[in-house]
Amino acid sequence: MTDPSFNRPPPGWRADFRAGYLALLPLWLGAAPFGVIYAVSALAAGLSPAQTLAMSLLVFAGAAQFTAVGMVAAGAGPFAITLTTLVLNARHLLLAASLAPYVRQASPWRRLLLALQLTDESYAMGMSGFLAGRGSVAFQFGCNLSMYTCWPLSTIVGIMLGQVIPNPAAYGLDLIFPLSFIGLLVPLLREQANRPAAALAALLTIGGALWLPGSWYVLLAGAGASGLVALVTQRKAPATLAADSTPGGTP
C-alpha cells in the first residue's frame, strides 16, 4: 500500500488528469456555495473585489479565508490573521504528510505544484484514488486543478452578487458564516475523539471572546483546546485522519 509502484510508468498522463478533474466535479456543488458566500462576506468586511479574488487565488483555503474575513471585520491585524491561518491550515501538514509516500517519485517541482493546490476535497478524492489502486500523480493533479477552477469562479460569482446586496447584516446574512461552520463542525462531532476538544474549545472561546482583545480567542481555542486534549489523551491510533478527511462541505 505504501509502495506506489502502480503509477511508476505514467500510463496516459492526460487521461489520468482528465479522470481526476471529472471525478471532482460533484464536489463543486459543496464548495461553490462557500466560494460565493466567502466573496459576499469578504466584500461586506471591506475587502475590495480584487483583494477578494486574490485571496481565493493565492491562499485557496476556504476555512482560512472565512476566518480571515471574520477577523478583518472584527478589526484584527495582519499578524493575528496570519498566525490564525497557520493554526487553521496546520492540518494540511497532516494531509500532505500522508500524501507524500504516494508522490515521492515525482520531481520536487511537481510535488511543489501539487502542494500549492492541495485542499480537503482534492486530497480526499486523490487519496481515495491511491487507496483504490487507480490513483496517480496525474489524477491528483486533475483533482487539484478542478477545485482550483471551482473556487475562483464561485468567488467571482459572489463578487458580482455581493455588490448587489446592500448590507448583509441587516438581513442577518452575517449568520451564514457561523451556520456554514456548524455544517462543517457537527459532522466532525460524530467522531467521539473530537468531542472533548470541541467542549474545551467552547469554554476557551467564550472566555477568550469576553476577556481577550480582537480575535485571539480563535487562536486560544484552536491551538489550546486541541493541544491540551492531545496531551491528555493517550490514544494509540491516529484517529485524526478519519476526522480530517471527512468532506464536511459536501452533501
Add this chain to the structure above:
Amino acid sequence: MTIWLTICGMAVVTIAVRALPLLLLRGEPPGWLGRWLGLVPVAVFTALVLRPLVVSAGPDPRLTIGAPLVAGLVGAVVAWRTSNVVATIIVGMAAYWALRLIGLV
C-alpha cells in the same frame, strides 16, 4: 495595503504547511503531533461557530442568548441529520427570520 499584507502572509504560511511535508517528509508524522493537528479543525470550528452566536460583537462584548443561538441550534440539528452544509444554512436562516418575525432578537 494592510489587507494585501494579510493576504501575502496567509499565502506564505499556507504554501509552507502544504509544501513542507511533500518536499521533506518521507514517513509518518509522530503520534502526538498527528493527534494535535487532527484536533485543530474541530477546535477552531467550535470557536468560529460559538462566538457570533453567544458573544455580542463590538467594543463591549457580553454573553447574549437570543435568535442567533436558537437558529444555530436548529442548524446543528439539520447538520447532524443531513451532514449537508447548504441545508444547514437554509434552515438556520429560515429559523432566524421566523424568530425575528415573532419579535425575538
